[in-house]
Amino acid sequence: MSLIASHPSEEQTLLIESASRFLKAQEAALLTEVSPSSERPLTNLWKEIAMMGWTRLMASEQGAGLGMSTLDAALICEQAGRYLLPLPLSQAMATAALIDEANAPPHPDTAPASIAIQQWLDGTLLLGLARKHRNDNTLWVEYAYANGALVIQDTPDGFQCVLNTTGMTGQGLDPAICTGTTVPGTARECATLPCSNAARHRYTLRTRLLRCAELLGTGHAALDAAVRYAGEREQFGKPIGGQQAIKHRLAENWMALDDAGLLLGHACEKTDSATNTESIHEAEQMTAMAELAATEAALATTRQAVQTFGAMGITWECPVHRYLKRAKHHQLVLSNERTSHNLLEALWQAA
Amino acid sequence: MKTFPRNPQDFRLAVRDWLEQHYSRFVAGWHGIPDPRDLDFRKAWEDNLCREGFAGLGWPREYGGHELDLHLQAIFHEEHAACGAPLGVNLIGHGILGPTLLHFGTEQQKRRFLPGILDNSNVWCQGYSEPGAGSDLASLRTRAQRDGDSYILNGHKVWTSFADRADWCFVLARTNGEAARHKGISFLLVDMHQPGVRVEPIRQLTGESEFCEVFFENVRVPADNLVGEEDGGWSIAMAAASFERGTYFIPRLVKFRKELADLKTWISRAGDQNADPAWRHRWARLSIDSQILRLKSRRALDRAASGAPPGPEGSSAKVHWSEAHQRLLELATEVLGMQICLPQAAGRPDDAALYAHAYLWSKAETILAGTSEIQRNIIAEKVLGLPRGN
Numbered sequence: 001m002s003l004i005a006s007h008p009s010e011e012q013t014l015l016i017e018s019a020s021r022f023l024k025a026q027e028a029a030l031l032t033e034v035s036p037s038s039e040r041p042l043t044n045l046w047k048e049i050a051m052m053g054w055t056r057l058m059a060s061e062q063g064a065g066l067g068m069s070t071l072d073a074a075l076i077c078e079q080a081g082r083y084l085l086p087l088p089l090s091q092a093m094a095t096a097a098l099i100d101e102a103n104a105p106p107h108p109d110t111a112p113a114s115i116a117i118q119q120w121l122d123g124t125l126l127l128g129l130a131r132k133h134r135n136d137n138t139l140w141v142e143y144a145y146a147n148g149a150l151v152i153q154d155t156p157d158g159f160q161c162v163l164n165t166t167g168m169t170g171q172g173l174d175p176a177i178c179t180g181t182t183v184p185g186t187a188r189e190c191a192t193l194p195c196s197n198a199a200r201h202r203y204t205l206r207t208r209l210l211r212c213a214e215l216l217g218t219g220h221a222a223l224d225a226a227v228r229y230a231g232e233r234e235q236f237g238k239p240i241g242g243q244q245a246i247k248h249r250l251a252e253n254w255m256a257l258d259d260a261g262l263l264l265g266h267a268c269e270k271t272d273s274a275t276n277t278e279s280i281h282e283a284e285q286m287t288a289m290a291e292l293a294a295t296e297a298a299l300a301t302t303r304q305a306v307q308t309f310g311a312m313g314i315t316w317e318c319p320v321h322r323y324l325k326r327a328k329h330h331q332l333v334l335s336n337e338r339t340s341h342n343l344l345e346a347l348w349q350a351a
Numbered sequence: 352m353k354t355f356p357r358n359p360q361d362f363r364l365a366v367r368d369w370l371e372q373h374y375s376r377f378v379a380g381w382h383g384i385p386d387p388r389d390l391d392f393r394k395a396w397e398d399n400l401c402r403e404g405f406a407g408l409g410w411p412r413e414y415g416g417h418e419l420d421l422h423l424q425a426i427f428h429e430e431h432a433a434c435g436a437p438l439g440v441n442l443i444g445h446g447i448l449g450p451t452l453l454h455f456g457t458e459q460q461k462r463r464f465l466p467g468i469l470d471n472s473n474v475w476c477q478g479y480s481e482p483g484a485g486s487d488l489a490s491l492r493t494r495a496q497r498d499g500d501s502y503i504l505n506g507h508k509v510w511t512s513f514a515d516r517a518d519w520c521f522v523l524a525r526t527n528g529e530a531a532r533h534k535g536i537s538f539l540l541v542d543m544h545q546p547g548v549r550v551e552p553i554r555q556l557t558g559e560s561e562f563c564e565v566f567f568e569n570v571r572v573p574a575d576n577l578v579g580e581e582d583g584g585w586s587i588a589m590a591a592a593s594f595e596r597g598t599y600f601i602p603r604l605v606k607f608r609k610e611l612a613d614l615k616t617w618i619s620r621a622g623d624q625n626a627d628p629a630w631r632h633r634w635a636r637l638s639i640d641s642q643i644l645r646l647k648s649r650r651a652l653d654r655a656a657s658g659a660p661p662g663p664e665g666s667s668a669k670v671h672w673s674e675a676h677q678r679l680l681e682l683a684t685e686v687l688g689m690q691i692c693l694p695q696a697a698g699r700p701d702d703a704a705l706y707a708h709a710y711l712w713s714k715a716e717t718i719l720a721g722t723s724e725i726q727r728n729i730i731a732e733k734v735l736g737l738p739r740g741n
Binding site: 006007223227230231238239241242243244247248250251252254255258259262263266286289292293341343344345347348351 | 615631632634635636638639642643646647650653654667670671724727728730731732734735736737738739740
């Protein structure tokens with residue numbers, strides 16, 4: 001059921017089951033392709049998600065959150081990845097936790113960005129997330145359903161948030177995620193999220209880990225689809241899944257996902273307990289490992305799923321391409337900040 | 352060391368302390384060249400450990416064991432590997448046959464065979480594979496025919512590790528030719544020092560001979576040496592394979608970590624000028640493998656300790672460890688370079704000699720104890736529920 005918690009506690013099992021049930025019921029909305037008329041259902045869904053407490057899952061109970069761990073958040077994100085939720089849940093979770101840990105709201109609290117962030121976490125505003133493209137510094141935005149995208153930048157004073165207006169947007173590589181470019185906001189719209197050194201690292205690690213959890217969920221769903229098809233599809237009078245050329249690759253996909261899940265679970269625990277330089281360093285190392293393992297496993301699995309479906313796999317009608325596209329989307333967002341070269345180099349240097 | 356602290360931290364320190372003193376003393380007192388590949392050296396160290404009470408760690412007290420829980424046993428294996436001591440030659444006796452007898456043996460069999468394992472005076476080998484029955488073990492053809500109060504054993508086993516040193520062998524033999532493949536097999540304990548038993552060592556690609564062929568020609572096996580029911584040997588063999596699941600990989604993972612540390616030093620020492628920049632990244636990937644294997648090992652141990660039935664994690668750990676180890680040794684040979692090709696100098700083996708040997712031996716690791724292909728079949732069928740191929 002979960003690759004990240006192979007032996008979940010009772011509470012975790014309930015969390016996974018309820019997330020899975022909720023998302024399954026929304027399947028049609030989640031798979032809807034981006035079009036000028038597709039904004040409304042997702043706006044409503046975002047509100048429901050916030051009302052269930054998912055955006056503030058990691059915030060403390062005093063901070064109107066559920067006081068859960070990064071691992072718990074990862075379990076939800078894994079399900080989100082499974083059902084291809086096209087919403088900025090993982091980033092909202094990490095942001096809410098950051099604000100909670102600082103025990104201070106974004107300031108100045110009258111800045112449009114401060115107001116927007118609170119509305120975003122409350123579920124009343126579906127903000128997109130913008131980041132600088134590595135190659136040319138243009139502002140690139142994902143989840144750009146409504147007019148407004150947040151840029152969260154690390155500065156010495158904390159995270160600086162700028163609210164941008166979105167420019168050209170539309171259906172991107174992943175047909176369910178609205179992407180585009182944004183027009184930079186002005187200083188008037190800027191807010192700052194203060195934070196300690198440990199919280200700053202934890203925020204960055206969480207955004208990466210939770211996106212990896214989504215990747216794993218997507219990979220797992222693709223594997224399930226491929227396995228189901230390989231067991232049903234017959235050629236030469238036998239199911240193709242009995243052929244080692246196919247079953248061994250699927251077994252390898254499972255092993256890679258399971259490995260990544262183990263690393264990810266471990267990295268989540270290390271991230272929560274990171275307080276001093278040494279433990280932050282360890283959490284970073286574990287996160288780099290998990291990130292590399294999760295992106296490679298999800299990419300390999302979704303690629304192989306298309307291959308297993310044969311000619312059906314390359315049609316629009318067969319949904320297996322949606323997994324590949326989602327995995328590619330997340331991989332490229334992650335590698336915008338850190339390529340696999342950077343991650344491997346960091347692991348070499350860290351040891 | 353006859354009594355063990357039960358607190359994990361104290362236990363670890365006590366074992367570490369004991370091993371540090373005794374292993375170095377043993378090496379210093381060894382009459383020849385202390386070479387971890389030398390079977391005499393390995394057996395002598397194993398004898399030493401058994402004499403000092405490091406045997407039957409998890410066995411019940413009434414059979415001479417220490418009743419240590421699985422986590423303490425794991426600590427022992429970890430510390431033993433960490434001090435650099437080699438594995439013994441009676442691993443099959445301690446790790447497989449002993450626990451099998453404790454579970455399935457008669458009282459008489461336990462009283463008769465367990466003491467010889469505990470004091471290491473009886474070395475055991477495992478008579479499973481045959482020339483025509485490798486991955487497809489159930490197609491084995493060695494026959495045991497009932498004759499009064501004994502069985503007459505005829506057949507040919509192969510890839511039998513340490514058979515040339517073994518005093519006893521547990522043999523899977525067909526006792527019922529009519530029954531379905533898995534149903535007509537029995538588990539017999541066979542004395543290797545008797546007429547009709549012939550052992551032929553097989554020279555391996557390392558130049559050594561740990562594997563042997565074993566021929567049984569009208570060998571008489573007392574019916575008392577049947578473990579479990581007649582024709583019920585298959586399930587015993589399957590259970591026997593699972594007894595080591597919590598601890599099997601521990602020494603291998605400790606070694607993996609040591610080798611990674613060696614590699615890090617050598618690559619760093621080569622400097623940017625001589626080192627291939629790709630080495631660093633290959634090393635970083637191996638460090639991820641090491642971390643995954645550590646987490647997998649802990650998961651397997653926790654599962655085994657909680658009494659959960661063996662899952663597919665053993666297959667996944669086996670594939671991962673053996674294939675990652677091959678990648679590690681591939682890198683090690685490249686980093687050490689042409690030194691690997693030199694003849695071995697007399698005296699204590701140097702790094703190049705040890706790594707050349709490990710490199711060659713690693714080719715066996717993806718084959719023995721279930722090939723990588725069979726392990727992938729197991730994962731595909733047991734975890735994913737894909738159909739069998741034939």
